[in-house]
Amino acid sequence: MKERYKLLLIIIVFTACYYIPWDHITIRKSGLEAFMMLQEYAREHVLTCLIPAFFIAGAIAVFVSQAAVLKYFGSKAKKILSYSVASISGTILAVCSCTVLPLFAGIYTRGAGIGPATAFLYSGPAINVLAIVMTARILGWQLGLARAIGAIIFAVVTGLLMAFIFRKDDEKRTMGEIYVPEDDGNARTLTQDALYMLTMVLILIFAAFARPEEGSAGLWSQIFAAKWYITISLLAVLFIMLNYWFNSEERITWVESTWDFMKKILPLLGAGVLVAGFVLGRPGHSALIPEHYIQQLVGGNSLWANLFAALSGALMYFATLTEVPILQGLIGAGMGKGPALSLLMAGPALSLPNMLVIGSIMGVKKTVTFCIIIIVLSTVAGMIYGTIAG
Numbered sequence: 238m239k240e241r242y243k244l245l246l247i248i249i250v251f252t253a254c255y256y257i258p259w260d261h262i263t264i265r266k267s268g269l270e271a272f273m274m275l276q277e278y279a280r281e282h283v284l285t286c287l288i289p290a291f292f293i294a295g296a297i298a299v300f301v302s303q304a305a306v307l308k309y310f311g312s313k314a315k316k317i318l319s320y321s322v323a324s325i326s327g328t329i330l331a332v333c334s335c336t337v338l339p340l341f342a343g344i345y346t347r348g349a350g351i352g353p354a355t356a357f358l359y360s361g362p363a364i365n366v367l368a369i370v371m372t373a374r375i376l377g378w379q380l381g382l383a384r385a386i387g388a389i390i391f392a393v394v395t396g397l398l399m400a401f402i403f404r405k406d407d408e409k410r411t412m413g414e415i416y417v418p419e420d421d422g423n424a425r426t427l428t429q430d431a432l433y434m435l436t437m438v439l440i441l442i443f444a445a446f447a448r449p450e451e452g453s454a455g456l457w458s459q460i461f462a463a464k465w466y467i468t469i470s471l472l473a474v475l476f477i478m479l480n481y482w483f484n485s486e487e488r489i490t491w492v493e494s495t496w497d498f499m500k501k502i503l504p505l506l507g508a509g510v511l512v513a514g515f516v517l518g519r520p521g522h523s524a525l526i527p528e529h530y531i532q533q534l535v536g537g538n539s540l541w542a543n544l545f546a547a548l549s550g551a552l553m554y555f556a557t558l559t560e561v562p563i564l565q566g567l568i569g570a571g572m573g574k575g576p577a578l579s580l581l582m583a584g585p586a587l588s589l590p591n592m593l594v595i596g597s598i599m600g601v602k603k604t605v606t607f608c609i610i611i612i613v614l615s616t617v618a619g620m621i622y623g624t625i626a627g
Contacts, residue, residue, distance in 0.1 A: 263525065264525075266523075266524065267514075267515045267516070267518070267524040267525040268515060270514050270515065270518040270519060270522055270523075270524040271510075271511045271512070271514035271515035271524070272511070272514070273514065273519060273522070274510055274511070274513065274514030274518070274519050274554075275507065275510050275511055275514060277519065278510050278554075282335070282445075284444075285444040285445045286335075286441070286444070286445045287335065287339070287503075287506075289437065289440050289441035289444055289445075290337070290338075290339040290340055290441060291339045291495050291498050291499050291502075292437060292491075292495050293339070293340060293343070293434070293437045293438065293441065294339035294340055294342055294343035294494075294495070294498045295343075295491050295492070295493075295494035295495030295496075295497075295498060296343075296433070296434060296437060296491060296494075296495075297340070297343035297344060297347065297434075298343050298346065298347060298494045298498075299487070299490050299491050299494045300430060300433075300434075300487075300491070309322050309353075310322070310323065310344055310348075310349035310350060310353040310354060310357070311348060311349065311350050311353075314350070314353065316352075316397075319350070319352070319353040319356075320352070320353060320356055320392075320393050320396055320397070322353070323353045323354075323356035323357040323360055323392065323396060324356060324360050324364065324389055324392045324393060325360075335506055335554070335588065335590055335591055335594070337357075337358060337361035337362055338502055338506075338591065338594045338595065338598075339498050339502060340357075340361065341354060341357060341358045341361070341595070341598070342498060342501075342502065342594075342598050343498070344357065345598060345599060346598075350400060350407050351399050351400055351403045351406065351407055351599070351603065352396040352397060352399050352400025352401075352407075353396055353400075354396075354599075355395055355396050355399045355607055356392045356393060356395060356396030357392075357396075358586075358595065358607075359388075359391060359392045359395050359396075359586045359611065360388070360389075360392040362585045362586050363388040363391065363392065363582070363585050363586040364385075364388045364389060364392065368560070368585065369381055369384055369385045369388075372384050372581065376564060376568065376577070379626060380574070380577065380578060380581070380622075383578055383618075383622050384578065384581050384582070387578070387582050387618050388582065391582060391586075391611070391614055391615075391618075394610075394614065395607070395610050395611060395614070398610055399603070399606065399607060399610070402606060403603060403606075406603075425482050425483075429478075429482055432478070433475075433478050433482065436471055436474055436475050436478065437475065439467075439471050440468055440471045440472060440475065443460075443464050443467045443468045443471065444464070444468045446460060446461055446464045447461075448461055449461055501597065502594050502597075505590070505593040505594045505597060506590045506593070506594060507590075508590075508593065509554075509588070509589045509590025509591070509592070509593045509594070510554060510590050512589055513552065513553060513554050513588065513589045513590065516552075533571075535549075535567065535572045535573060535576040535577075535580075536571045536572060536573055536576075537573045537576075538573045538574070538575040538576070538619075538620065538623030538624065540616070540620065542573055542575070542576045543575050543576050543579045543615075543616045543619035543620050543623070544579075544612070544616045545576070546572075546576035546577070546579040546580040546583075546615075546619060547579040547580065547582070547583040547611075547612045547615035547616045547619065548583075548612060549580060549584075550579065550580035550581070550582075550583035550584030550587070550615070551583045551584070551587040551588070551592075551608060551611065551612055551615075552587075552588070552589050553584060553588060553589075554588040554589065554590060554591075555584045555585050555588065560580070560581060560584050560585055564577055564580065564581065567580075573623055574622060574623050574626045575619040575620055575621075575622050575623020575624070575626070576619055576623070577619075578615075578618055578619045578622045578623070579615045579616055579618065579619030580615075580619075582611075582614065582615040582618055582619070583611055583612055583615040586611060587608060587611055587612075592604060592608060595607070
């Protein structure tokens, strides 16, 4: 961090400590909500979502060759291939806007182009099959269908726009560098490496598998009931792979790479969750900005209502699947159909903690552009859907 940013941070913290009326009941309640949200995040997401994601990111950085990343996600890769892979990833990874960050950092630092990388960044939390199914079941098939179509289009359009806007930056990243397949004496086959990565992805999926709606039956409930048996079995398989397919030096390098991602990302995530909790509170618990104000501002289908819904969704943190019951309550309180879709399109893919971290990975300018694209697209999609749905 540059010295002037450190000084600015110190000034902001000092000013907040000096002027904020901490003895006011609303401020006290907001402060409590901030730490309650941090506790909720730590209990529900760090061990089951973030830790597996960090280990996958570490594995990508160490064991996935730069040539392989460039083949599928590089700025010069075929667009049909790169954006198809980036978009499809969301159907596999049922992750939130924060859990996808280590995975994004892994492929971006290995040379992925800004377009495919940001398409992956959006699709990971947005194109979630279970979330789309729940949206259709609880909020109506029209909204579920609109969310599914919009998320796929958003992932591709966002990536293409980012690639076009920052095409010169991508050229500079690759200029003068020669990328060749890495050969470091790896005795494993491609199949073994693929199975190793697949096992870790499956651990992430099953460990983070969300509880289905109360009283529901079928496949999702059966998977949830067996999630820990499956996860423990997969961990055992991973242990055997690490023991027989990797030497001690490789295992140490993998852990060191994982730790490097953790120490860069976790502090920013924690700070972001605290700020989000202080300003917006947890679902059903008001903080500095009361929930009923938000509900009053997102009725109807005006440009302002859709824009406000998109902005609110972009700043709030939604754990995987929690956006559905939150929206159910907001719609019941008078939220319009258009703003509901705007929030659905922006909310799962963005959050204040998410913004802080991706800013440290790809820079403030690219982060602001990425967020503006998502907010504008979400607003437009909401207005179109609100007009069609009536």
